[in-house]
Structures are given as C-alpha cells and as structure tokens.
Amino acid sequence: xxxxxxxxxxxxxxxxxxxxxxxxxxxxxxxxxxxxxxxxxxxxxxxxxxxxxxxxxxxxxxxxxxxxxxxxxxxxxxxxxxxxxxxxxxxxxxxxxxxxxxxxxxxxxxxxxxxxxxxxxxxxxxxxxxxxxxxxxxxxxxxxxxxxxxxxxxxxxxxxxxxxxxxxxxxxxxxxxxxxxxxxxxxxxxxxxxxxxxxxxxxxxxxxxxxxxxxxxxxxxxxxxxxxxxxxxxxxxxxxxxxxxxxxxxxxxxxxxxxxxxxxxxxxxxxxxxxxxxxxxxxxxxxxxxxxxxxxxxxxxxxxxxxxxxxxxxxxxxxxxxxxxxxxxxxxxxxxxxxxxxxxxxxxx
Numbered sequence: 001x002x003x004x005x006x007x008x009x010x011x012x013x014x015x016x017x018x019x020x021x022x023x024x025x026x027x028x029x030x031x032x033x034x035x036x037x038x039x040x041x042x043x044x045x046x047x048x049x050x051x052x053x054x055x056x057x058x059x060x061x062x063x064x065x066x067x068x069x070x071x072x073x074x075x076x077x078x079x080x081x082x083x084x085x086x087x088x089x090x091x092x093x094x095x096x097x098x099x100x101x102x103x104x105x106x107x108x109x110x111x112x113x114x115x116x117x118x119x120x121x122x123x124x125x126x127x128x129x130x131x132x133x134x135x136x137x138x139x140x141x142x143x144x145x146x147x148x149x150x151x152x153x154x155x156x157x158x159x160x161x162x163x164x165x166x167x168x169x170x171x172x173x174x175x176x177x178x179x180x181x182x183x184x185x186x187x188x189x190x191x192x193x194x195x196x197x198x199x200x201x202x203x204x205x206x207x208x209x210x211x212x213x214x215x216x217x218x219x220x221x222x223x224x225x226x227x228x229x230x231x232x233x234x235x236x237x238x239x240x241x242x243x244x245x246x247x248x249x250x251x252x253x254x255x256x257x258x259x260x261x262x263x264x265x266x267x268x269x270x271x272x273x274x275x276x277x278x279x280x281x282x283x284x285x286x287x288x289x290x291x292x293x294x295x296x297x298x299x300x301x302x303x304x305x306x307x308x309x310x311x312x313x314x315x316x317x318x319x320x321x322x323x324x325x326x327x328x329x330x331x332x333x334x335x336x337x338x339x340x341x342x343x344x345x346x347x348x349x
Contacts, residue, residue: 016155017054024048024151028144035143036136043070043121043137047144050110052152055160057224059152062110063145069107069114070141073098076115077122078134091123160215160222161232161239165296167215168239171208171246172292176285178202178253179339183281185260186274186332195261202257205250212243235297242295248342249288252335259335263328277332280340287343 028048032041047066053059076098084090095116102112122137181198184190190198219236223229260268268274 017052017158020151020155021049021052021148023155024052024144024148027151028147031147032140032143036140038136038140041140041144043118043140044144044147047141048148051145051148054158055218055222055224056149056152057221059149063149065108065110066114066145067138067142069111070118071138072101072111073115073118074122074134074137076101077119078131080119081123091120094119094123158222159229159232160219161236164212164215164219164236164239167208167212168243168246169292169296171205171212171250172242172288174201174205174208175246175249175253176288176292178205178257179281179285179288182253182256182260183278183285185264186278186281187269189266189269190264195264199257199261202254205253209247209250212246216240216243238295242291245291245342249339252339252342256332256335259328259331268328271329273329273333277329277336280336284336284339284343291343 025045025048028044029041032038032044047063047070050066051059051062053062076094080090080094098116098119099112102115107115118137118141122134178198178201181201185195185198216236216239219232219239223232223236
C-alpha cells in the first residue's frame, strides 16, 4: 500500500471550484478588514473556505452549520472568560463542555466541531471577556458564509446531471448485457465457468445500481437553489423514472442468472420454450437500450424523426418442458413477465 494513498482523492476538484473558493476568501477578507477594523479576519476566511461546496444547497447547509457553531462557541468562550478567566485549565474544561453540549443537542458534525474550535480561538487570543470582540467574530463568520454562498451562486453554479447520465447509462448497458448473456446460455450449451462469470457479472449490477442512485441524488441536490435548474429538470425526471425501472430489471437479471447457474444442464437448450425465452430476452435487451437512449438524451439533442418500435411484443406458447427443467422454465417465464412489464409500459407511453 502506498504511504499517502489514504490522504489523496481519486480525482481533483474542478478548477472552477478552486477559483470560487479563492474569490470567496479574498472578498470576505477585504470586506471584514475595513468594516470590523480587523487586520486578520481569519474567521471570515475560514467560514468562506468551509462553506464553499460543490452545490449551492450544500453551501447553504454548511453556512448554517458554521454560523451556529461559531455563535455557540463564542458565547461559551465569553461566559467562561467572564467567570473563570483565560487559564489553560479553563480552556481545557471549555473544550470538554463544548463537546458534551454538541452531543446533548445532537448537532451535526459541522456544528459540533466548530463549537470547541471557536471557543478555543476566542479564549486563546484573550477576547473571551470582551463582548465587542465576541460579537465581531460572529459577524465576521456570517459575512464569510454569506459571501461564499453568493459566489457559489454567481460563478457557474455546478450542475451534476452529466455524472448521473453516465451512471444510469452504464447501469442500463450492463443490465442489457446480462440479458443477452442469458439468451446465449439458453440457446447454446454453456460451460460451467462461463455460467459462473455470468453470475458474477449479474451480481456486479448492485454496486452500479447504488452508484446510479447516488448520482441522481447528487444531481437533484445540485439543482436546488440553482438558477440553471429549469433546463435540466425534465432530463433528470426521465433518469429517475428509468432508474426505477432498472431497479426491477436488476433484481430480475440477478434472479434469472442465479436460477440458470444453479439448475443448468446440457439439455436445457434443447427445450423448445428455451429458444423462445432467449428471443424475448434479446428483445428485452434491445428495448432497454432504446429506453436508455431516450431517457438520457440531452434537451439540446435533436429528436429523431422516426422512433424505433419496441421489440418485446411476441406472446409465448409454452409446451410441457422436461421434468428436470419445468421449475427453471417456470421461474424464467415469471421473471420474463416482470421484465416485460418494467420495459413495455415505458415504451407504450
């Protein structure tokens, strides 16, 4: 394991995020220095640094957390300074009291950490018994938080729809690939190691499903309080609807693959109904790719003049299968019915 692997992110933050954070710190510093006659308005700079988040909603949340933590920390420091002075023992006891107070109030980690930090800084510089100093630190923090929020809204507010599109498209493609693999296994004799690989691939759909859900949640959060949200909401609604269908399809794909893996034998492809199920699985994969293409299309993309019709339309005639296969065939038919319902309703709309 590399020594510093745990302290490095997998990807750098966008350059625009670095620029916005720097601008927020500079502006809040330049406002507070003359306004409060404070040559080193570090509370404002720290507030701007922490409040600047990838989305406006997160910035608002961090601003509230930061401001609440500073207010409580400064008030505690002021009271402790008046009553007990500024000795190191008082600072230590105040830190413990701040931690216990945060726990008792069930505050979020942002506010809980800020209370003892603010209290320590105020007592350390000797302003714990000065009401003007305490009030200025609160004002300074609020200015830094407000500036960061305004800068985040004004300079290219980030929209996280593109990662959501990528995640949902990847999930849909992998589900379709699993359905195609099942179809191949039902039409030709498949070795055991290939069946195991199919099952492993099907089970890998769960992490992709979770990632897609998180990406859509991040996209929805990025659109809150975002002036650019209107032109993205329709596409995001389509993604959310497609993901709800993919949730069903992931469960069906895993279940069907596990059933085939556990009950497969060389005689299964000889069953007449197996070939029919395979054709329907191929059509399901086709229609899923079609739905994903429609749902993930950008609002700016030109609409196709001819929409390809869904392929999952053929009824099945079921003959009595071999006694060793009837449980597996029945299970596949029921799963196929649910796959059909998850896809065809969207195609008909």
